[in-house]
Amino acid sequence: MEEEKQPQMLKEEVLQQLRSKATELLLREEWKESIQVYSHLISLYQEYLVNTQEQADSDQITKLQKSLCLAYSNRAEARLRLRDYTEAIVDCDQALGIENAHLKTIVCKGKILLSLNQYSNALHCFTLAFCDIQNIGNSESISGYLEVCKKLEFQSRTGVFDLSDWVLNGFRGKSPELAEYIGSVQIKKSEDCGRGLFATKNMEAGTVLLVTKAIATGRGILPEPDEDSSETARLVMWKDFVDKVFDASTKCSKTHRLISTLSSGANEESLEVSDIRLFRPEAEGGFFMMEKPEMDRILNILDVNSLTEDAISAKVLGKNGDYYGVGLWILASFINHSCSPNARRLHIGDHVLVHTSGDVKAGEEITFAYFDVLLPLKKRREMCKTWGFHCNCKRCRFEEVFGCREELKEIELALEFGLDNGNMVFRLEEGMRKWMLKGKEKGYLRASFWSLYSESFRSEKVMRKWGRRIPSMDSIAESINQAVGGDERVLKVVLEVLKKNGGGGIVEMERAMKLGRGVYGKVVKKQALRALFELCSHHQSH
Numbered sequence: 001m002e003e004e005k006q007p008q009m010l011k012e013e014v015l016q017q018l019r020s021k022a023t024e025l026l027l028r029e030e031w032k033e034s035i036q037v038y039s040h041l042i043s044l045y046q047e048y049l050v051n052t053q054e055q056a057d058s059d060q061i062t063k064l065q066k067s068l069c070l071a072y073s074n075r076a077e078a079r080l081r082l083r084d085y086t087e088a089i090v091d092c093d094q095a096l097g098i099e100n101a102h103l104k105t106i107v108c109k110g111k112i113l114l115s116l117n118q119y120s121n122a123l124h125c126f127t128l129a130f131c132d133i134q135n136i137g138n139s140e141s142i143s144g145y146l147e148v149c150k151k152l153e154f155q156s157r158t159g160v161f162d163l164s165d166w167v168l169n170g171f172r173g174k175s176p177e178l179a180e181y182i183g184s185v186q187i188k189k190s191e192d193c194g195r196g197l198f199a200t201k202n203m204e205a206g207t208v209l210l211v212t213k214a215i216a217t218g219r220g221i222l223p224e225p226d227e228d229s230s231e232t233a234r235l236v237m238w239k240d241f242v243d244k245v246f247d248a249s250t251k252c253s254k255t256h257r258l259i260s261t262l263s264s265g266a267n268e269e270s271l272e273v274s275d276i277r278l279f280r281p282e283a284e285g286g287f288f289m290m291e292k293p294e295m296d297r298i299l300n301i302l303d304v305n306s307l308t309e310d311a312i313s314a315k316v317l318g319k320n321g322d323y324y325g326v327g328l329w330i331l332a333s334f335i336n337h338s339c340s341p342n343a344r345r346l347h348i349g350d351h352v353l354v355h356t357s358g359d360v361k362a363g364e365e366i367t368f369a370y371f372d373v374l375l376p377l378k379k380r381r382e383m384c385k386t387w388g389f390h391c392n393c394k395r396c397r398f399e400e401v402f403g404c405r406e407e408l409k410e411i412e413l414a415l416e417f418g419l420d421n422g423n424m425v426f427r428l429e430e431g432m433r434k435w436m437l438k439g440k441e442k443g444y445l446r447a448s449f450w451s452l453y454s455e456s457f458r459s460e461k462v463m464r465k466w467g468r469r470i471p472s473m474d475s476i477a478e479s480i481n482q483a484v485g486g487d488e489r490v491l492k493v494v495l496e497v498l499k500k501n502g503g504g505g506i507v508e509m510e511r512a513m514k515l516g517r518g519v520y521g522k523v524v525k526k527q528a529l530r531a532l533f534e535l536c537s538h539h540q541s542h
């Protein structure tokens with residue numbers, strides 16, 4: 001009898017030691033090591049359960065099963081911390097298969113689903129946990145999760161985002177929690193740039209089109225571009241960013257699948273048009289394994305699709321404004337460039353929020369600017385070259401035909417040498433009258449020669465001489481806004497002129513507010529928009 005008991009005791013001892021070791025590693029936040037020990041424990045429990053099925057009494061079996069459930073649950077927690085969501089969910093489901101009301105596992109599953117932006121499923125978990133924990137007490141953190149989940153579920157269902165409090169608080173504290181959201185857009189074949197994102201209904205300036213969280217970002221404070229270390233710092237940051245994307249793709253099959261839909265630059269015309277539903281946070285089908293990611297392909301995809309946070313059609317809100325930041329935001333990567341864009345993006349923490357920067361009609365392609373478009377055609381062509389494509393947007397096509405006029409060439413030359421801005425604005429306006437240009441066409445050229453206008457409106461001397469012979473800043477801003485959407489620099493000059501003129505009346509302020517909606521989106525209420533105006537006024541102009 002004694003002899004029979006001995007191996008049993010030995011087993012217990014081994015299990016106890018492993019349990020203590022695993023708990024200690026978990027407390028020390030040594031996630032990888034704790035996963036190893038829990039994996040060992042799990043295989044031992046499974047082995048004992050199979051081998052002792054007939055000899056052990058039901059109490060022993062129940063105890064073993066409880067321990068197995070806890071081991072799965074703890075391994076899920078460690079995997080969650082390592083962002084290994086696919087495996088973490090599998091562990092949770094194993095644990096819940098043993099004990100379907102296991103509180104710790106339900107909370108862990110809620111946290112994983114929240115990280116995967118599956119708000120309503122996460123909400124279900126936290127609601128279950130909250131009902132249970134009320135009987136036990138200490139419900140604070142669960143109710144915190146519950147509140148966050150409710151808010152995010154609402155945002156992702158309605159597209160209503162309100163950053164007013166954060167803006168008014170001077171972006172203090174960490175950036176607000178944002179849900180992923182897909183508004184009235186779909187992916188379709190674009191005329192001649194592969195696939196693109198298209199509006200499915202008419203929308204006003206400032207309407208939120210999508211909000212998506214970065215797969216990964218690389219951020220850092222870079223040395224000045226002329227310092228020797230600058231290039232090295234940039235390369236180190238880029239490598240770190242690439243590694244993070246590769247890691248995310250390796251760990252999560254859904255992430256891998258979504259990254260695989262992106263263009264790697266080759267044969268863009270023949271790429272499959274992805275169904276927008278695939279990108280919805282609640283989309284099914286994430287948890288199956290598929291082929292491993294290839295580093296070369298990821299590198300190509302990042303070359304074509306990564307965005308910098310401080311790009312010209314973007315605005316960084318909050319603390320990452322201090323950094324140089326690059327990132328991969330999947331759905332935003334389907335947006336093509338145009339020199340007369342109709343969208344802009346706001347960077348908030350790790351999220352990008354894309355909104356219309358002008359009124360958009362159903363069926364219109366959504367575009368934002370990859371580079372500065374308040375420049376003449378020649379300069380834009382140079383920028384396009386560095387991006388590796390030839391822009392064939394409406395504005396480029398118009399300027400291609402129109403740009404050969406001698407007057408425009410002269411103005412372009414004057415722009416290069418900074419000659420007599422007021423006179424050049426006057427000549428351009430006269431020319432446009434003579435050539436009988438209308439609406440957007442005028443806006444295109446005004447946008448191309450924006451720096452002449454901005455310098456003129458800023459100079460009292462120029463305004464004294466030319467002010468009465470050229471259109472008002474208001475109408476120029478309106479015209480540029482119609483042609484190329486809201487732009488922070490145009491708004492800034494409008495605000496400066498308003499200030500100089502004593503703040504303007506209600507009508508002028510309303511107009512500025514409308515421009516502001518195109519620049520910052522409808523995510524801040526009036527008072528917060530005014531606070532952003534203040535920031536815009538103090539921001540260095542380009």
Ligand SMILES: C[S@@+](CC[C@H](N)C(=O)[O-])C[C@H]1O[C@@H](n2cnc3c(N)ncnc32)[C@H](O)[C@@H]1O
Nearest residue numbers: 193194195263305333334335336337389390391
């Ligand atoms: C971020 S992706 C945009 C989505 C891409 N069209 C697709 O099918 O996946 C950037 C690539 O789209 C193409 N592209 C974007 N804007 C373009 C434009 N205005 N003209 C020509 N090609 C453009 C270029 O090949 C560029 O490298």
